[in-house]
Amino acid sequence: MNLPDVIQLGPLLVKMSMLIVVVSIILAFAAVHFRLREKKELKRTIWEVMSSSLLLAFLVWKFSYVLFYPSKAIEQPASILYFSGGDRGLLLALLAAIVYIAVTVRKKELPIPVFTEAIAVGGWTAWASSFLLTWAVEGQNSWYYGQQTIIGLVFMLVVIRKKETEASVVFWLQRLMWFGISQVYVGFFYQKHTPLFAGLSKIQWLCYFFAALALFLISRAKETGGASHEKE
Numbered sequence: 001m002n003l004p005d006v007i008q009l010g011p012l013l014v015k016m017s018m019l020i021v022v023v024s025i026i027l028a029f030a031a032v033h034f035r036l037r038e039k040k041e042l043k044r045t046i047w048e049v050m051s052s053s054l055l056l057a058f059l060v061w062k063f064s065y066v067l068f069y070p071s072k073a074i075e076q077p078a079s080i081l082y083f084s085g086g087d088r089g090l091l092l093a094l095l096a097a098i099v100y101i102a103v104t105v106r107k108k109e110l111p112i113p114v115f116t117e118a119i120a121v122g123g124w125t126a127w128a129s130s131f132l133l134t135w136a137v138e139g140q141n142s143w144y145y146g147q148q149t150i151i152g153l154v155f156m157l158v159v160i161r162k163k164e165t166e167a168s169v170v171f172w173l174q175r176l177m178w179f180g181i182s183q184v185y186v187g188f189f190y191q192k193h194t195p196l197f198a199g200l201s202k203i204q205w206l207c208y209f210f211a212a213l214a215l216f217l218i219s220r221a222k223e224t225g226g227a228s229h230e231k232e
Contacts, residue, residue: 016137024130025054028122035121035160036114045108046118053100057093064089116172120159128152144189151182173218180211 029047036043064085066073073080085092105115128149135145155175162171187193187204196202 017134020130020133020137023133024126027129028126031125031156032118032122035118039114042111042114045110046115049101049104049108049110049115050119050122052104053097056100057097060096061085061089061093064092067092117159117162120172120175121156124152124156124159128156144186144191147186147189151179151186155179169221170218173214173221177211177214177218180207180214183207184211 029050032046032050033043036046062084063080065080065083068085068088069083101119104110105112128151131145131148131152135142135149138145155178158175184200184204184207187201187207190201194201196205200208
């Protein structure tokens with residue numbers, strides 16, 4: 001039995017999908033907290049960077065509606081509150097968050113290996129929990145959501161259990177490559193799978209491209225010695 005798409009919290013109506021996102025983010029921060037529990041000052045700084053990047057991404061995604069639909073935004077200003085920039089706005093928000101994180105990490109001189117691991121653990125925790133909660137709420141397409149949950153948990157555990165000597169560029173590129181491959185595979189089980197070319201959807205082709213790019217960068221990194229983060 002499916003749960004309602006909207007639930008009422010006092011005077012507020014909250015979409016279930018938005019509630020799932022919020023819970024997943026909270027779990028991601030909790031995962032980072034436990035991972036960095038012995039590094040309190042560093043944990044606080046990383047939390048600040050994560051919080052600011054998420055807020056920036058949300059604002060860019062939300063108000064990118066004005067950028068992509070200026071005439072509608074001018075005619076009906078209230079529409080900005082109800083609509084967003086969609087998939088294009090999401091990509092723009094992701095780019096803005098990445099640029100902000102890169103600049104802030106360099107400015108604050110945060111240790112890249114620790115920060116990268118924290119982001120990876122938090123990110124894959126959010127990934128696994130969001131699909132698990134969506135699976136529980138929607139009660140359908142369990143094969144797709146179940147596999148995505150397992151993928152997130154596996155990658156999170158791989159990062160947690162990695163050795164210090166594995167904190168290299170090649171290690172992270174390999175994880176990204178295999179994650180991209182996993183998304184090409186699991187995409188065939190998505191209920192709304194729509195082939196674009198050669199049986200692959202637009203998202204699958206995008207993941208395939210990033211997996212191939214990661215493989216190319218791995219070969220280049222190995223040729224130059226596979227420098228670790230500590231040496232950067």
